Amino acid sequence: MRRVAWALLSATLLRAESPQVKRGAEIFRTTCSVAYCHGANGTAGRAPQLTGRAFKAGDVFALVMYGRAGTSMPGFAKQLKSEDVEAVAQYVVSLSGPAPAEAAKPGAREIPASVREGKALFFDAVRMGGCGKCHELEERGSAVGTDLSTLAPERFRNLRAIQATRIVTAKPADEEPFPGLIVEQSADTVRVHDLSSSLPVLRTFQPAQVHITPGGAWSHADAVQNYSDAELEAISGYLVWLVQTKP
Amino acid sequence: MKFLTLLALLASTLLAADIGTRNDWPSYGGTHSALRYSALDQINTSNVKTLAPAWIFQTGDYENGLQATPIVIDGIIYLSTSNAWVFALDGATGRVIWEYHFTLGKALPYGKQNRGVAVGHGHVFLGTADNHIVAIDQKTGAEQWRVNVEDSRQCGCSITGAPLVVKAIVVAGVTGGDSAHRGYLTAFDVNTGRMRWRFYTIPAPGEPGHETWPGDSWRLGGGSTWMTGSFDPELNLLYWGVGNASSDLNASKRRGDNLYTASIVAIDPDTGKLKWHYQEVPQDVWDYDAAFELYLLDLRLKGRTRQVVMQANKTGYVWMLDRTTGEFLKAWPFAKNINWVKGITEDGKLVGRLDPELGTSKLVCPSAIGAKNWNQGAYSPRTRWLYLPVQEICNDLVARDEEVSEGKDFIGGSWVMKPPPGGKQEGYVAAYDPLTGERKWIFPVTTWIMASVLATAGDLVFTGDPEGDFFALDARTGTRLWTFQTGAGHRGSAVTYAIGGRQYIATPTGWGSIIAGAQKALWPDAPTARPGSALVVFALPEVK
Numbered sequence: 001m002r003r004v005a006w007a008l009l010s011a012t013l014l015r016a017e018s019p020q021v022k023r024g025a026e027i028f029r030t031t032c033s034v035a036y037c038h039g040a041n042g043t044a045g046r047a048p049q050l051t052g053r054a055f056k057a058g059d060v061f062a063l064v065m066y067g068r069a070g071t072s073m074p075g076f077a078k079q080l081k082s083e084d085v086e087a088v089a090q091y092v093v094s095l096s097g098p099a100p101a102e103a104a105k106p107g108a109r110e111i112p113a114s115v116r117e118g119k120a121l122f123f124d125a126v127r128m129g130g131c132g133k134c135h136e137l138e139e140r141g142s143a144v145g146t147d148l149s150t151l152a153p154e155r156f157r158n159l160r161a162i163q164a165t166r167i168v169t170a171k172p173a174d175e176e177p178f179p180g181l182i183v184e185q186s187a188d189t190v191r192v193h194d195l196s197s198s199l200p201v202l203r204t205f206q207p208a209q210v211h212i213t214p215g216g217a218w219s220h221a222d223a224v225q226n227y228s229d230a231e232l233e234a235i236s237g238y239l240v241w242l243v244q245t246k247p
Numbered sequence: 248m249k250f251l252t253l254l255a256l257l258a259s260t261l262l263a264a265d266i267g268t269r270n271d272w273p274s275y276g277g278t279h280s281a282l283r284y285s286a287l288d289q290i291n292t293s294n295v296k297t298l299a300p301a302w303i304f305q306t307g308d309y310e311n312g313l314q315a316t317p318i319v320i321d322g323i324i325y326l327s328t329s330n331a332w333v334f335a336l337d338g339a340t341g342r343v344i345w346e347y348h349f350t351l352g353k354a355l356p357y358g359k360q361n362r363g364v365a366v367g368h369g370h371v372f373l374g375t376a377d378n379h380i381v382a383i384d385q386k387t388g389a390e391q392w393r394v395n396v397e398d399s400r401q402c403g404c405s406i407t408g409a410p411l412v413v414k415a416i417v418v419a420g421v422t423g424g425d426s427a428h429r430g431y432l433t434a435f436d437v438n439t440g441r442m443r444w445r446f447y448t449i450p451a452p453g454e455p456g457h458e459t460w461p462g463d464s465w466r467l468g469g470g471s472t473w474m475t476g477s478f479d480p481e482l483n484l485l486y487w488g489v490g491n492a493s494s495d496l497n498a499s500k501r502r503g504d505n506l507y508t509a510s511i512v513a514i515d516p517d518t519g520k521l522k523w524h525y526q527e528v529p530q531d532v533w534d535y536d537a538a539f540e541l542y543l544l545d546l547r548l549k550g551r552t553r554q555v556v557m558q559a560n561k562t563g564y565v566w567m568l569d570r571t572t573g574e575f576l577k578a579w580p581f582a583k584n585i586n587w588v589k590g591i592t593e594d595g596k597l598v599g600r601l602d603p604e605l606g607t608s609k610l611v612c613p614s615a616i617g618a619k620n621w622n623q624g625a626y627s628p629r630t631r632w633l634y635l636p637v638q639e640i641c642n643d644l645v646a647r648d649e650e651v652s653e654g655k656d657f658i659g660g661s662w663v664m665k666p667p668p669g670g671k672q673e674g675y676v677a678a679y680d681p682l683t684g685e686r687k688w689i690f691p692v693t694t695w696i697m698a699s700v701l702a703t704a705g706d707l708v709f710t711g712d713p714e715g716d717f718f719a720l721d722a723r724t725g726t727r728l729w730t731f732q733t734g735a736g737h738r739g740s741a742v743t744y745a746i747g748g749r750q751y752i753a754t755p756t757g758w759g760s761i762i763a764g765a766q767k768a769l770w771p772d773a774p775t776a777r778p779g780s781a782l783v784v785f786a787l788p789e790v791k
Contacts (some may be wrong), residue, residue, distance in 0.1 A: 201440035
């Protein structure tokens with residue numbers, strides 16, 4: 001409640017303080033409110049309501065400039081100077097409500113501050129995607145390894161000690177063997193992830209070109225060696241939160 | 248004296264033969280020197296008027312036009328489309344030998360774009376708009392390996408440029424300069440797909456150059472590598488152009504030079520380690536990039552033969568460096584309308600910058616589309632001139648404070664394309680002497696040239712326009728000698744090759760790409776540039 005009040009207050013302050021937003025409001029009234037469109041203060045005529053939404057100024061700017069094909073929304077590039085369009089964009093942004101876009105998305109949960117760091121570490125770009133190189137969660141990362149969202153929270157207690165069960169050894173003709181994860185093994189195709197590379201490689205073979213045996217020289221401890229104990233603990237916290245709050 | 252002249256002439260002819268393509272078009276820029284020059288001269292100024300279509304191949308992929316450079320090896324053409332389909336075609340007949348269709352994911356941060364494949368060691372390499380690198384069997388079209396280079400949903404990045412095969416690795420760049428992303432180059436083993444190295448274009452804490460980024464700005468500071476580099480096998484150096492810093496137009500959170508954005512980097516291909524760098528635009532606030540093609544050539548400058556790397560880019564300038572050391576040699580303007588700087592000193596310093604400001608609009612030339620876009624120029628060692636597709640367009644820039652969020656848009660302002668002050672927007676092909684910067688001739692077009700240029704030993708320069716005309720100019724005079732209407736706009740790169748002693752010219756046709764929409768805003772009265780997706784191949788009529 002306090003956050004909502006603050007957001008309303010800051011929106012009001014912004015509107016009151018910025019000459020740019022003021023100018024935007026003026027142009028809005030003479031341009032966007034007219035002809036059944038967005039209503040007096042963005043509260044909607046026949047066109048969409050603009051209040052209480054999460055707009056970015058850049059998106060609004062582009063939309064006002066060039067319009068949206070296939071809808072009634074025209075482009076104003078010819079009528080308005082770019083600084084006026086910018087002012088309109090800032091005004092529309094000032095109408096935005098406190099609703100975070102993330103929480104509004106179906107299936108998405110607002111992530112508590114306590115596990116935010118763990119999530120950032122899990123998908124750390126500085127570590128070339130970190131755990132996300134092999135695990136896909138919340139529409140991020142690559143689905144190479146196990147789907148972690150299906151596991152029990154106890155499994156995340158010690159991320160170094162995790163025993164991988166599906167690892168194989170793939171021995172292609174004329175190549176050294178490598179530890180892998182099978183994606184497909186049929187009469188005419190073998191598709192296997194090569195886990196020996198910093199970025200997993202999905203290899204495709206004809207069955208005669210590769211020999212597959214169970215087990216392999218790969219450990220989860222090696223895969224997570226770039227993380228400190230404290231970092232792994234934070235990642236565990238994120239994973240436990242994720243599976244415990246699963247809808 | 249005469250003998251010496253003859254020797255010099257002979258030497259330059261040999262050089263010309265060396266750096267041009269012949270029967271094949273083996274690499275994105277022709278050879279790894281990226282001159283887009285062919286030593287083939289069967290089609291030349293005296294007979295080009297009889298040039299006629301030999302065959303046409305329709306890809307069936309009408310998404311975003313056909314932007315690729317076809318690769319040609321041993322009479323077989325390897326062509327990719329925006330949806331990441333790859334075709335192997337018989338270069339004499341257009342017959343399909345195999346085709347491969349990659350299935351793109353849903354997150355395509357810069358839309359469906361593809362500028363071509365690389366071929367080597369029995370593989371065809373494809374970069375994808377959802378950020379995969381894929382190896383396909385050159386003989387059968389079967390997929391051999393693929394790597395998800397970075398999750399495109401997270402990074403807001405993709406691969407749209409053609410990869411480059413260097414020795415036993417294939418190197419892929421990445422887009423993302425207009426997103427909150429940290430750019431890099433990645434090298435993979437050609438046979439196994441295993442990562443050999445990664446070079447980040449923004450140094451991490453503790454690395455030299457990191458001090459040019461305040462706070463955490465280095466983490467998502469841009470520096471994409473969205474076009475294709477060049478390679479000098481003798482120096483064993485890989486050259487790549489690095490794009491703009493992010494956010495594009497607002498440097499308030501990244502005060503400093505922002506290395507190695509808007510720079511040319513030279514990398515040891517065996518280790519991925521930086522050998523030298525040269526930054527063209529410190530603290531880029533105009534989306535000027537330095538991502539475009541790098542011409543490798545030897546030029547006599549101030550009485551010395553220099554091994555040069557040369558780049559013409561969005562800034563309206565041609566930059567010339569010593570490619571052994573990165574030493575700045577020269578920068579000269581090729582566009583008429585430049586005001587982002589008042590000039591560049593003899594040692595490469597920018598003078599009188601016109602930086603965008605928060606909330607106030609400024610007319611800056613050239614625009615973020617550039618005095619030249621990614622479509623490539625060509626250099627002929629016969630005329631010793633550089634041929635560039637140029638447009639004179641400016642933009643109203645206004646900077647904006649923007650929240651940074653990994654993988655999301657990170658422009659930091661807005662640009663509105665405008666004509667130059669007191670004039671109107673125009674496009675042309677022009678020839679320049681790189682030693683003096685002198686413009687030798689200019690060939691104006693109705694709108695602009697968004698296709699690459701091809702130069703040949705037949706003293707011809709080929710390119711195409713958005714209205715669908717594909718044409719040949721006399722390389723020495725700029726006179727148009729031949730035109731063919733292909734029925735769709737040109738946004739790709741023409742190549743030439745020979746099979747059984749017969750020379751062919753092949754051009755992709757089909758309008759598209761990110762800037763395609765801007766055409767209507769800039770030239771509202773011009774005919775609509777037609778989409779399409781075909782490879783149109785020409786040859787001289789066969790003598791019976």
